Amino acid sequence: MEISPQEFRDVQVLVRSLCGLVLSDDKSYLVRTRLEPVVRARGFQRFGDYLGCVQQVDAVLLRDELVEALTTGETSFNRDAHLYDAFRKVLLPELGESLRQRRESGFVHPTARLWSAGCSTGQEPYSLVMAVFDYIGGNPALQLRADQFPILATDVSARSLVTARAGRYPRRDLERGLTPDQLRRFFEPDPDNAHAVARRELRNLIEFRRLNLMDSLPGLGPFEIILCRNVLIYFDPATRQRLCERFHDLLSPRGLLILGSAESLFGLDLPFVSETRGGTVVFRRQERRSRP
Numbered sequence: 001m002e003i004s005p006q007e008f009r010d011v012q013v014l015v016r017s018l019c020g021l022v023l024s025d026d027k028s029y030l031v032r033t034r035l036e037p038v039v040r041a042r043g044f045q046r047f048g049d050y051l052g053c054v055q056q057v058d059a060v061l062l063r064d065e066l067v068e069a070l071t072t073g074e075t076s077f078n079r080d081a082h083l084y085d086a087f088r089k090v091l092l093p094e095l096g097e098s099l100r101q102r103r104e105s106g107f108v109h110p111t112a113r114l115w116s117a118g119c120s121t122g123q124e125p126y127s128l129v130m131a132v133f134d135y136i137g138g139n140p141a142l143q144l145r146a147d148q149f150p151i152l153a154t155d156v157s158a159r160s161l162v163t164a165r166a167g168r169y170p171r172r173d174l175e176r177g178l179t180p181d182q183l184r185r186f187f188e189p190d191p192d193n194a195h196a197v198a199r200r201e202l203r204n205l206i207e208f209r210r211l212n213l214m215d216s217l218p219g220l221g222p223f224e225i226i227l228c229r230n231v232l233i234y235f236d237p238a239t240r241q242r243l244c245e246r247f248h249d250l251l252s253p254r255g256l257l258i259l260g261s262a263e264s265l266f267g268l269d270l271p272f273v274s275e276t277r278g279g280t281v282v283f284r285r286q287e288r289r290s291r292p
Helices: 005-019 028-041 047-054 060-071 081-104 123-137 158-166 171-177 180-186 237-250
Strands: 114-117 151-155 168-170 187-189 195-198 206-210 223-228 251-259 272-277 280-285
Touching (some): 005 028, 123 206, 151 158, 158 168, 168 171, 180 187
Parallel strands (some): 151 206
Antiparallel strands (some): 187 195, 251 280
8 A cells, every 4th residue: 555745744744733743754654554554444445535534523533543553652661771770879869858858847748740751651650660669678767658759651642551551561571671680579470471560569659641742731740850751852843842841830840851862952942951860861940031
């Protein structure tokens, strides 16, 4: 099944309007291979007929399927291991000290909320939860609990979130990203022996929610840390600017934004300052300057 240049341009415009994803002009083959199974499953013989239906006002399900097919990303446990080392050694201890001070100031149950934006099939938030358990287990004198570090994990893909909520992964993927100790402590064998499932205490700390980052984001914050890794690279500068302004509004006064290792805020006009914490570059929220 071939996709014409005009049909590819129609997909570019449609996907950008739906979720902000910018498909470069060399992605025609990717679009064809990702969408052809969807088109055939819906009974269409031509991309043009399929796109005509997708663009109808009431074709919400078809548009969701299109976004699903084109936004599924690759991820893994402990991706960029230095980040999780920084969490264990620097970022979580800083948050833990803040929680201790707030508790001593009279807060009954202070929390430090984290957000994994664009969590895909859940490997990032589960890696974060494992870091939380390691930190708490290694510092019993602090009398902190894992539920003081709640994690919101969001993605535009409903299919990816089904996997994330179940916490069930092929053992080969787990063994590639986790140490044998992590696999033993945090996962239970599945009856088929080819998969393992995240323990309930991990799953209970994560709220998985479907969310399109292009939609309004009312009532989500504040967060101490927002992770949006390997997402901005798919957006144009104007969309990056708008999204990071929203992140700024949802962070606590000294909160941190963490991007992918190949991403930065270069060229954007945003009130963040870059810092290196535990070998990882983070962007600390600053107050906006008042305009004269």
